[in-house]
């Protein structure tokens with residue numbers, strides 16, 4: 246059964262828009278500037294969970310901190326619904342932020358930690374108690390209200406931090422690497438719990454992580470950043486299946502990057518030569534526009550099969566075999582190049598060994614053709 250606070254949060258949840266947002270920092274001791282965030286445009290619909298993902302220093306945290314109001318915007322605009330907020334102070338933005346360190350007050354009980362934000366807002370005592378109790382029930386923290394943060398587990402602290410963030414009924418929830426202090430198993434569990442709660446509450450969320458599998462698992466949309474700029478925005482599936490640049494293909498999941506010569510276009514697809522074999526690529530990618538000449542064929546390891554040597558488009562020699570139970574990872578040499586293959590359900594098949602000469606069959610639908618110089622590949 247839904248309680249009042251769930252409906253209140255859903256009703257308040259708001260869209261968020263960043264328009265031409267740039268942040269420059271002056272370098273300490275020098276006259277130069279760092280462009281931490283470079284002309285970012287982004288729309289987050291009400292109720293969506295959008296993740297900023299990218300390598301260290303790409304501007305994720307700075308973007309999040311500008312949205313929160315902890316960092317000023319050098320230029321550009323921020324909209325919360327229709328309201329322009331870049332000059333609104335952080336405590337008036339109606340947002341809540343969760344940090345990796347939880348930031349719970351160590352000397353306060355769980356109960357008082359959760360009601361703290363409501364007391365600051367000077368809400369009537371009866372409403373504070375009602376909302377606190379409802380969130381405690383919703384987040385399943387009943388029974389630990391009188392403990393100090395040090396007397397509960399990391400996962401429980403995480404839940405308390407989340408309860409404290411949502412009890413104020415924010416319009417947007419901001420997450421700064423909230424799970425990075427947890428061990429791998431708990432991290433996965435909390436990730437799923439957090440996503441389930443976010444969906445249930447329908448609360449607009451902006452989430453920062455450098456962990457691509459976390460981003461894929463939790464997000465409606467992923468924003469991949471590099472050097473202060475957005476490289477691609479899409480659903481996790483889109484980013485995985487339709488990388489717009491080599492940087493995206495390299496950052497998200499594993500790939501083989503094979504040199505390729507694009508010859509021509511015909512009704513069946515793009516005629517190309519990959520590792521000396523003439524191959525028609527039927528679906529070179531949503532982001533592909535035809536060009537002739539050198540390119541890179543991107544192929545995920547799970548789109549390649551290892552077969553008896555007379556089958557497939559290529560012949561190769563097995564250089565490494567690692568058995569993981571549910572799949573076998575191979576490294577196979579074809580024309581002086583090592584390609585990676587992930588072969589699933591190996592128990593029903595033969596496991597090839599080092600020095601075996603094998604056939605290689607590429608699922609042609611899984612080949613994507615990308616430009617070599619997309620300006621991002623070397624970043």
Ligand SMILES: Nc1ncnc2c1ncn2[C@@H]1O[C@H](COP(=O)(O)OP(=O)(O)OP(=O)(O)O)[C@@H](O)[C@H]1O
Pocket residue numbers: 270271272279280281282299300301302303304305306307308455
């Ligand atoms: N207060 C500051 N003064 C000067 N430069 C800064 C400041 N904060 C961030 N930067 C620089 O801005 C760039 C973006 O930093 P930011 O922390 O946003 O990256 P990030 O993607 O969150 O990285 P990480 O994953 O390592 O946290 C970096 O080059 C960083 O060194």
